[in-house]
Each structure stands twice: as structure tokens, then as C-alpha cells.
Amino acid sequence: MSDALALKMRQLGLDAVNAAEQLAQATPVQKNRALEFAALDLRSCTNQILSENTADISEAVARGLANALLDRLKLDATRIEAMARGLEEITQLADPIGTILAQWTRPNGLVIQRIRVPLGVIGIIYESRPNVTADAGALCLKSGNAVILRGGSESMRSNAAIHACLVRGLRAAGLPEACIALVPTTDRAAVGIMLGQMGEFIDVIVPRGGKSLVARVQAEARVPVIGHLEGICHVYVDGDADLTMAKNIVLNAKMRRTGICGAAEALLVDRAVLANLTALIKMLLEAGVEVRADAEGCQVDSRVLRATEEDWSTEYLDAIISVRVVAGVDGAIAHIKRYGSAHTESIVTENNATAEKFLSRVDSAIVLHNASTQFADGGEFGMGGEIGISTDKFHARGPVGVEQLTSYKYVVRGEGQIRD
Amino acid sequence: MSDALALKMRQLGLDAVNAAEQLAQATPVQKNRALEFAALDLRSCTNQILSENTADISEAVARGLANALLDRLKLDATRIEAMARGLEEITQLADPIGTILAQWTRPNGLVIQRIRVPLGVIGIIYESRPNVTADAGALCLKSGNAVILRGGSESMRSNAAIHACLVRGLRAAGLPEACIALVPTTDRAAVGIMLGQMGEFIDVIVPRGGKSLVARVQAEARVPVIGHLEGICHVYVDGDADLTMAKNIVLNAKMRRTGICGAAEALLVDRAVLANLTALIKMLLEAGVEVRADAEGCQVDSRVLRATEEDWSTEYLDAIISVRVVAGVDGAIAHIKRYGSAHTESIVTENNATAEKFLSRVDSAIVLHNASTQFADGGEFGMGGEIGISTDKFHARGPVGVEQLTSYKYVVRGEGQIRD
Numbered sequence: 001m002s003d004a005l006a007l008k009m010r011q012l013g014l015d016a017v018n019a020a021e022q023l024a025q026a027t028p029v030q031k032n033r034a035l036e037f038a039a040l041d042l043r044s045c046t047n048q049i050l051s052e053n054t055a056d057i058s059e060a061v062a063r064g065l066a067n068a069l070l071d072r073l074k075l076d077a078t079r080i081e082a083m084a085r086g087l088e089e090i091t092q093l094a095d096p097i098g099t100i101l102a103q104w105t106r107p108n109g110l111v112i113q114r115i116r117v118p119l120g121v122i123g124i125i126y127e128s129r130p131n132v133t134a135d136a137g138a139l140c141l142k143s144g145n146a147v148i149l150r151g152g153s154e155s156m157r158s159n160a161a162i163h164a165c166l167v168r169g170l171r172a173a174g175l176p177e178a179c180i181a182l183v184p185t186t187d188r189a190a191v192g193i194m195l196g197q198m199g200e201f202i203d204v205i206v207p208r209g210g211k212s213l214v215a216r217v218q219a220e221a222r223v224p225v226i227g228h229l230e231g232i233c234h235v236y237v238d239g240d241a242d243l244t245m246a247k248n249i250v251l252n253a254k255m256r257r258t259g260i261c262g263a264a265e266a267l268l269v270d271r272a273v274l275a276n277l278t279a280l281i282k283m284l285l286e287a288g289v290e291v292r293a294d295a296e297g298c299q300v301d302s303r304v305l306r307a308t309e310e311d312w313s314t315e316y317l318d319a320i321i322s323v324r325v326v327a328g329v330d331g332a333i334a335h336i337k338r339y340g341s342a343h344t345e346s347i348v349t350e351n352n353a354t355a356e357k358f359l360s361r362v363d364s365a366i367v368l369h370n371a372s373t374q375f376a377d378g379g380e381f382g383m384g385g386e387i388g389i390s391t392d393k394f395h396a397r398g399p400v401g402v403e404q405l406t407s408y409k410y411v412v413r414g415e416g417q418i419r420d
Numbered sequence: 421m422s423d424a425l426a427l428k429m430r431q432l433g434l435d436a437v438n439a440a441e442q443l444a445q446a447t448p449v450q451k452n453r454a455l456e457f458a459a460l461d462l463r464s465c466t467n468q469i470l471s472e473n474t475a476d477i478s479e480a481v482a483r484g485l486a487n488a489l490l491d492r493l494k495l496d497a498t499r500i501e502a503m504a505r506g507l508e509e510i511t512q513l514a515d516p517i518g519t520i521l522a523q524w525t526r527p528n529g530l531v532i533q534r535i536r537v538p539l540g541v542i543g544i545i546y547e548s549r550p551n552v553t554a555d556a557g558a559l560c561l562k563s564g565n566a567v568i569l570r571g572g573s574e575s576m577r578s579n580a581a582i583h584a585c586l587v588r589g590l591r592a593a594g595l596p597e598a599c600i601a602l603v604p605t606t607d608r609a610a611v612g613i614m615l616g617q618m619g620e621f622i623d624v625i626v627p628r629g630g631k632s633l634v635a636r637v638q639a640e641a642r643v644p645v646i647g648h649l650e651g652i653c654h655v656y657v658d659g660d661a662d663l664t665m666a667k668n669i670v671l672n673a674k675m676r677r678t679g680i681c682g683a684a685e686a687l688l689v690d691r692a693v694l695a696n697l698t699a700l701i702k703m704l705l706e707a708g709v710e711v712r713a714d715a716e717g718c719q720v721d722s723r724v725l726r727a728t729e730e731d732w733s734t735e736y737l738d739a740i741i742s743v744r745v746v747a748g749v750d751g752a753i754a755h756i757k758r759y760g761s762a763h764t765e766s767i768v769t770e771n772n773a774t775a776e777k778f779l780s781r782v783d784s785a786i787v788l789h790n791a792s793t794q795f796a797d798g799g800e801f802g803m804g805g806e807i808g809i810s811t812d813k814f815h816a817r818g819p820v821g822v823e824q825l826t827s828y829k830y831v832v833r834g835e836g837q838i839r840d
Contacts, residue, residue, distance in 0.1 A: 025781070106800070106801075106802055110791055117783070120783075248836060251838075252839060253838075359833075363441075363444070367831055368833075369831075369834060371832055371834030371838075372838040374839040392644075410786045411787055412788040412795065416668060417790070418671075419672060419797075
């Protein structure tokens with residue numbers, strides 16, 4: 001059984017490599033045609049997709065899947081329309097492939113170009129969120145990469161129905177069907193094979209999901225990984241902050257959506273203006289946020305809980321925030337260095353010199369001045385869709401959109417030059 | 421003992437992380453001052469370095485080190501002067517850190533910048549070539565990275581003497597000495613610790629050396645690796661080639677230096693003009709090259725040996741070349757796909773359409789038209805020094821210079837924006 005699966009996975013890998021080779025030569029028009037057709041097909045197959053999704057849901061309910069997970073798994077006509085529109089939006093992005101990133105001429109007359117090319121074959125491992133099948137498949141296609149999708153087993157039927165639409169799009173555009181492959185089994189061993197045995201076929205693995213999924217992938221993968229572990233995002237309210245702005249930003253950063261990686265998990269307040277501490281904590285409590293603070297924060301209100309050491313490095317993904325008083329921007333930088341996850345941090349201040357210090361010294365993928373951490377998002381950055389936010393420094397950092405799913409090559413044109 | 425070593429290595433890692441944090445904020449002037457002072461110091465310590473090198477050599481001879489390795493280990497005044505000049509050349513490169521790679525404004529007024537930052541801490545593992553201590557240390561410093569150098573044990577005394585000069589340069593510039601660390605032991609277990617246990621301190625490992633070193637690093641490393649395994653470089657002489665140009669390029673690509681990764685290992689000749697095959701083989705034989713060819717090539721001259729299947733994928737790094745007749749550019753592309761190592765390939769042709777097909781379809785880090793493969797070199801590309809040629813597609817591809825040793829961050833400036 002395991003041997004049969006390994007063999008099947010290798011065939012999937014080989015087909016993907018061959019498809020990637022053709023896809024690297026595809027025109028922007030051809031790739032967009034596949035996406036446009038797939039979008040139409042998603043719409044016309046809405047009922048069929050919903051019926052497969054209902055079957056997934058029934059089984060998941062019977063197996064006792066948690067409500068939060070059921071919510072992510074569940075599709076409706078609106079969500080399918082959003083997927084279709086997502087594909088259409090990706091057609092509007094500039095095609096990254098073939099872009100000349102740099103060009104220069106050497107003294108000996110050689111003309112050197114650095115040209116964007118696809119990475120090759122991308123493996124995406126995700127949880128039971130069927131919309132990722134469409135999003136991730138489309139982003140990989142746009143960036144000229146073949147993709148092997150492996151979604152959570154609870155969403156297998158929904159994924160297969162969505163995948164069929166993508167495949168019909170590829171066929172309509174004259175592109176190999178293997179450009180977007182879906183691992184056709186719920187056998188969990190397939191993930192281990194992708195991570196450990198398919199290095200000759202897969203150029204990079206993208207885990208898309210929670211901490212435990214990403215950690216497993218990073219621990220087991222024998223191929224490069226683009227992943228992020230956690231978003232322990234901080235807002236630092238400086239003594240020179242405008243309090244009204246600070247309140248808006250803190251509330252939005254924490255509460256707009258609590259479950260995304262760009263949600264703030266910690267508030268740092270400058271000791272210089274302790275009145276800000278009081279105002280911010282009162283506001284958070286009134287908004288229904290559980291506040292876990294240091295000794296000074298606890299004095300503000302009896303509803304404030306005492307934070308433990310563990311709180312400073314906890315990604316709550318919930319209506320909970322840790323609050324700490326720090327000694328100015330240097331104190332904030334030191335706290336973030338010690339407890340942060342190098343994802344996204346914001347400073348609120350009217351003092352530009354203080355802001356520049358924070359922006360320069362804080363070594364996170366995204367640093368903001370006077371703006372909410374919830375802007376940590378490829379769409380908000382104007383990069384179109386994204387496959388995630390990378391907290392790595394290697395290859396891609398921050399939002400991973402179509403450009404970040406590429407590599408480059410050097411094209412050198414001469415007239416017979418030889419080297420001395 | 422092993423525990424003591426692990427502890428010592430962790431301390432080295434921790435010191436490097438702290439040094440990297442300061443180095444990321446250093447000015448271009450400060451980094452260049454360290455390099456300039458180190459260059460002067462290398463010159464004034466020439467005798468001392470040579471005496472340490474003599475001790476290394478004596479021990480290596482006693483241990484029966486091969487001549488080729490002894491040659492790489494051996495220093496003389498000229499080589500030390502070349503190292504010093506190398507450092508001075510690196511001061512002339514543009515400082516990559518802080519460069520604004522892109523900047524745009526969102527409809528909501530947020531101004532987003534993508535800014536180049538260092539990777540952090542780089543681990544370099546190399547063979548017994550003392551000049552790498554200076555080159556690699558300087559490239560990492562220029563790119564704002566702390567570095568942990570681990571050279572071959574036979575060169576320990578030479579490396580330590582060179583490293584002392586670099587450290588005095590750092591001190592003179594007011595930079596932490598831990599910016600450039602040398603693993604202070606010949607215990608081979610240190611390499612295993614760097615690869616497997618220092619992920620929290622080291623951001624990327626660069627193996628610099630032969631195939632077996634790179635393969636070991638890629639197999640064992642638990643951190644990202646920038647490496648290249650082999651340069652099986654091809655020259656394809658098209659039917660539309662200028663024969664004189666083709667002869668010059670083939671001879672240079674093979675023979676200028678046979679031991680570098682950009683040396684050609686295989687010659688592909690278009691079946692359309694078999695006269696080229698004869699002329700090229702005769703020329704190679706006269707130049708003292710051992711020719712291993714397919715059946716057609718063997719008919720050209722009795723000195724030609726019959727190539728085996730293994731020859732097509734062998735990196736000789738010697739005055740040996742494999743020669744094969746192919747069916748035009750498509751045949752060449754197919755051969756390179758099957759046997760190449762995605763390093764560097766060149767086409768010789770006067771037909772631009774054929775050249776463009778080759779340049780587009782061959783998926784190698786460097787593809788050339790009418791130029792020698794020996795141009796595969798960071799210096800020849802105008803990138804200043806390099807730490808190697810990457811055949812990976814992830815992060816850095818082709819010559820790895822100071823820019824390729826960096827990452828980026830996003831700096832976002834707002835006026836109180838929150839997300840809808």
C-alpha cells in the first residue's frame with residue numbers, strides 16, 4: 001500500500017515537472033484564459049460543488065469536527081462566487097514571468113540580463129479550507145509554476161470538485177492538466193512522501209495553516225519551505241502618540257479580525273505617558289477584550305488579569321491582549337526582540353525620529369508607523385492574492401504573492417567573447 | 421567533550437546574533453573602514469601569516485595531503501597581497517543595505533517600501549583554502565551579516581592568522597569582534613553542530629568547496645543552504661555557428677581553467693554541419709584535451725574515446741570533454757535537460773531566433789549566447805566578489821555576491837490608517 005502510494009506520488013511529481021516545463025513557456029494570455037474559464041466553470045458548477053461540500057460536512061460532523069473547523073470547511077454560493085472573483089482578480093495582476101529585473105553591459109561588451117522565471121513545482125499543504133484550492137492553484141499558475149495541492153482530508157470532495165473546474169480551465173487554454181494537481185487520496189502518508197521523498201520533483205513546499213502544520217512541515221521537509229510559524233504582532237504606543245489615533249489603531253489591530261496572523265497580540269505603552277495606559281486599557285475592556293497586563297496595567301482596572309511570562313510570547317488569535325509598560329522606544333524594541341515572532345509590528349507616534357528608530361531597529365518582515373498591523377496582507381499591499389506571510393528571511397519575506405513564487409536566471413548575450 | 425563543544429558553539433552563535441544586530445545598523449563608511457584596515461593589517465602581517473601557513477603545510481605534508489590540496493593550502497606573498505586587494509575591491513562595491521528596492525503608495529495613503537536588510541548570521545563551511553577566510557569574511561561584512569567561519573582543519577593556523585587581521589579591522593572601525601568569528605577548533609564535530617543544532621543562531625549556511633562537502637551540508641543542514649552541487653556546463657555549436665568563433669569559445673570554455681565550476685564539460689554539435697564536429701574535435705585533441713564522444717565523434721579521429729552513458733553527466737574538472745552530435749537546438753535542449761546540472765550553458769550561433777529559443781528553454785542559472793561558459797563568475801558579472809555560484813532556484817541563483825546575501829523588510833508609513 002505504502003509502496004503503491006509512493007509510486008503514485010512519484011508519477012504525480014514527474015507529471016508536474018513536465019507540465020512546469022511547458023507552463024514556463026506559456027503566454028500571459030494563455031494563463032489568464034485558463035483562470036477566466038475556471039472562474040466561469042466554478043460559477044456554473046456551484047450546485048455540484050455545494051453538494052460535494054455537503055457530503056464533506058456531513059462526514060465531518062459525524063466525526064465530531066470542531067465548529068471553527070466546520071466553519072472553514074463550509075461553502076455557500078457567496079463563498080464560491082468569491083473564489084471565482086478571486087481567480088478573475090489574479091488575471092488582472094501583472095504577469096511576473098519574463099520580466100527583466102536588471103540589465104547591464106560589461107566592459108567587454110557582454111550584455112547581462114536578470115530575468116524572472118518560475119520556481120518550477122510548488123507543493124502546497126493546507127488544512128480543510130476548500131477556497132485555498134482555488135486561490136493557491138491560481139497564484140501558482142499565474143506565476144508559471146506547476147502545483148501539487150494537498151488539502152485536509154475532511155475537504156477532499158469539495159477540493160476535488162473545485163479542482164475539476166481548474167483543470168477544465170487549463171484544458172480550455174491548451175495547458176497541461178498536470179499544471180494543477182490535487183493529491184487524489186486522503187491517506188495521510190501522502191504528506192510524509194511530499195515532504196521527505198519528492199525532492200527531485202518539488203522545488204518548494206508551502207504549508208498553509210496553523211502552527212502545528214507549519215512546524216511539522218519545517219521539521220520534516222527535505223526541500224525548501226516558505227512558511228510562517230506565528231504572528232505575535234505588537235503595537236507600541238509612544239509617549240508622543242496622538243491618543244485618539246492610538247486608540248483607533250490598537251482597537252483595529254486587535255479586534256477587526258482576531259484570528260488572522262496580522263492581529264495584534266501585545267500592546268506596549270511608553271512609561272512616559274501613563275495616562276495612555278489607562279485610556280487604552282479602559283477602551284479594550286469596553287470592547288470586550290480580555291486584558292493581561294503587567295503590575296502597572298493591573299492597577300488600571302480590577303478586570304485586568306496579571307500576565308505571566310508566557311503571555312508575552314503567546315499568539316492568542318482571540319479577543320485577548322497582553323499589555324506592558326516599557327521605557328520608551330528602546331524598551332519597546334528590546335521587548336519585541338525578546339518575545340516577537342518577526343512578523344508585523346507598529347509604532348504609534350507623532351515623533352518621526354522615534355518612528356524611524358523603530359522602523360530601522362525592529363527586525364520584522366513588516367514594520368508600520370501610525371497604521372494597523374491588520375494591513376499585513378498581500379491584498380492590502382497591492383500585491384494581489386497571497387499564499388501567506390513569510391517570517392523567514394530566506395527567499396521571500398512578508399506577503400508571498402506571485403512575484404515571491406518566482407526565481408530568476410541570467411541571460412548573457414555576446415559576440416564571441418572568451419575569458420582572459 | 422561534545423557537550424563542552426556544543427556549549428562553546430552556542431556561545432559563538434549567541435555572540436554572532438548580537439553582533440549582527442549592531443552590524444545591521446553600521447554605516448557603509450564603518451564597514452569599509454574595517455575592510456581597509458584589515459587589508460593593511462594583512463600586508464603588515466605577511467611574514468607572520470606565512471610562518472603559520474608553513475606550519476600548516478608541514479603538518480599536512482606529514483599527514484600525506486594530496487598535492488592539489490597542498491597547492492590550495494599554500495600561501496605566498498603574492499597570494500596575501502591578492503587577499504588584501506580583494507578586501508579593498510569589496511570596499512568599492514555599492515553598500516546593499518538600506519537600498520529601497522521598491523516603493524509604492526496605496527489608495528488609502530499608506531506608503532510601502534521594500535528595503536534591503538542583512539540575512540543575519542551566515543555560517544560558511546569551506547575546505548582548506550585560507551584565502552576564503554578573507555574573501556568570505558569580507559563579503560559577509562559588506563552585506564551587513566555576521567559570519568561564523570569554519571575552514572578545513574589543515575588550514576587552521578593560517579586561518580587564525582588571517583582572521584586576527586580581520587578582527588583588528590573590526591576593532592579599528594568600532595564594530596563588534598564577533599561580526600567575523602572563526603570556529604576555534606579543528607574538531608570535526610563542530611561542523612555537525614553548525615548544521616544540526618544552531619538553527620536558532622544561523623540564518624543560512626554556505627558550503628564552499630567540492631561536491632562531497634556540499635552534498636553533506638545539503639543532507640544534514642537544518643537551516644537554509646546556499647550551495648551548488650556541480651557545474652556540468654555545455655557548449656552547443658549550432659549549424660548556423662561561425663566556426664572560428666565556435667572554436668575560440670569551446671577551447672576557452674574547456675581549457676582556460678579546467679578546475680572551476682564554469683568550465684565546459686560537454687560539447688554538443690548540430691548534426692546539420694558535421695564538418696564542425698571534425699574541426700572542433702581536431703582542435704581539442706591538438707590542445708591536449710581527452711575527447712570522449714558518441715559513435716559519430718569517434719569516427720573523426722582514432723584518438724577519440726567512446727563515451728559511456730556516465731560521461732554525459734560527469735563533471736571532469738580536468739582536460740577531458742564529452743562530445744555528442746545532436747539534432748539541432750531541440751536536441752541540445754533535450755540533452756541538457758537530461759544530463760545538465762542547471763549551472764551554465766552556452767549556444768554558439770549566428771541565428772538569433774535559434775539563440776533565443778535556447779536562452780528561453782534551457783533552465784540553467786546562466787545561459788549565454790556566443791560567449792564562453794567561463795564567464796560564470798561574480799567578478800565577470802560585475803558583481804564584485806562572490807561566495808559561489810548557486811544552482812538552487814530558491815533565494816539566490818547564479819553568482820552569490822553581496823546582494824544575494826541579503827533579505828528585505830517592508831516599511832509602511834501611515835497617518836493613522838486602520839483596516840476596514
